[in-house]
Amino acid sequence: MDAKELIRALNARDEAAGPDLLARTKATGPLEIRGELLYAPLVRNWYELTDSLELIPAKAPEWRPLQCGIDERAQAATGYLLALAEADVFSGVVRLSRGEEILFEEVYGWADQDRRRPNLPGTPFNVGSMNKMMTSACVGRLMEQGDVRLDDKVIRHLPGFRPDITARITVRQLLTHTSGMGDFFGPKFFAGGRHRLETIDDHLDLIRDDELLFEPGARFEYSNSGFVVLGAIIEARSGCSYADYVREHVFEPAGMRSSDFPAFHELDGQAIGYTNFTAHGAVTGPRRPHEDTLPRRGSAPGGGYCSAEDLARFGAALMRDTLIGPDVKAALLGLRSDSGSGRPGGVPYAHGFQVESEHGVLSYGHGGGGPGISAFMDVFPDQGLTLVALSNYDDGARQIRRELRRIFWPAA
Incomplete structure (x- = not known):
């Protein structure tokens, strides 16, 4: 059975699954059957077909680098x-x-x-x-100048911003996404908050009432809000705007x-x-x-x-x-x-x-x-x-x- 026959068969079995699969093939190119997996050669992605007829990303076989000039x-x-x-x-x-x-x-x-x-x-x-990466490089420059240390508590640099939280998290945890802070791309952002995000202070206002998602250092969770706070530290230590x-x-x-x-x-x-x-x-x-x-x-x-x-x-x-x-x-x-x-x-x-x-x-x-x-x-x-x-x-x-x-x- 080739990819087209597979899609037709899936459509016949479950009409609700068909459009999703067809949309995926439109975005990734034709799907090929390779053993137990499906392969999208156009974008080199591998997928597993679940019992509920959903495509989920699958781990690709180990690739080997090209050996040529x-x-x-x-x-x-x-x-x-x-x-x-x-x-x-x-x-x-x-x-x-x-x-x-x-x-x-x-x-x-x-x-x-x-x-x-x-x-x-x-x-x-x-x-x-x-x-x-550029935010990290700026923090690195401040480290070289002795203004910031990785294990500084954030409250040392931002005493006026959420001391109940910043007294518990470090600069290192902000940089490594282990601070417990979340992501400002949430309901408030999409409800209109994004229109006001011109400066670092605007971003701080958006996340000011957010609580930690977990105890600082307990785990990794990608945090855009944590890098807002790093931008505020750069501004506080340098005396100029983050962009400047x-x-x-x-x-x-x-x-x-x-x-x-x-x-x-x-x-x-x-x-x-x-x-x-x-x-x-x-x-x-x-x-x-x-x-x-x-x-x-x-x-x-x-x-x-x-x-x-x-x-x-x-x-x-x-x-x-x-x-x-x-x-x-x-x-x-x-x-x-x-x-x-x-x-x-x-x-x-x-x-x-x-x-x-x-x-x-x-x-x-x-x-x-x-x-x-x-x-x-x-x-x-x-x-x-x-x-x-x-x-x-x-x-x-x-x-x-x-x-x-x-x-x-x-x-x-």
Whole structure:
């Protein structure tokens, strides 16, 4: 039985399951039967079919890196990305670089569909949570200056904000998502609170009455609210706004000339995100601009705009220790024996960075995602490489991370 026959059979057995499966095949390409699993070759995803006819993500068989030169790798990546773009699954840019040398770069899709403005190599995209790396780097700079320590209680830096909570949590716990703080993307945000989120203080007001979800340090739970508090600490210790501090101590020294924190109505040359998500989840049909899903302006948890070129420069600056020195960087990456860590979905998480060791190769970076936002950056310090993918589609970049890492692992 091929994939089409399978879908027809499932439709006949349970009409309620049919549309969901058909929607999944529209988003991921035709499904193939491989043993006990289903495989979506277009996006290299594996699924398990449950007894209730639901598709759930399944663990893929262990992949093996390609064994060939950079030209063959580039050819494989181009064919893969072109198929995604032609199926309207991917819109964005992929870039592999070593320092200022571009080893691979491909760009697809529209930055503004209405005006037919194409994505370009230097187009800034909303990078979502990738800004957490920059927040971590700023905390690292304050650590080097002696203004902040990882095991400081937060109340030391923010005595006026929720002392009942901040006296119990540390800077380290905020960075590692183990503080017990939750996520401001909740009912208050979607009920209209997002329209007021212009500054760090606006974000603090939104979460001021939120209670801890668990005892600090008890477990990992991804927390955008915790990074709001880190942004407030940066402002309290530096005496300037979070955005200005990032511009001065990250964007400028790294040479990130097209990166900033514009509001949606201020976009000029940046990519507009397009989404199929609604308040009830993903739907099929034409994508729409994602403006109504965003805070008014990005900040410490994410939502800034960066180009692939700028993120490659950010990765290079981290490798050169331009932004923070090697000792503090090792602490933030969890590479020191006294460093704590958490685990988001099995991915090792240090202090504002995801850190992995796969096939004996160390990498660190971060992803970003949301309606109309999908991005990742992986830095391979031992090889001097930075791999970046940015997309203005839902999951456009994150779904292809595994395959791109396999293709370019490690590029010569």
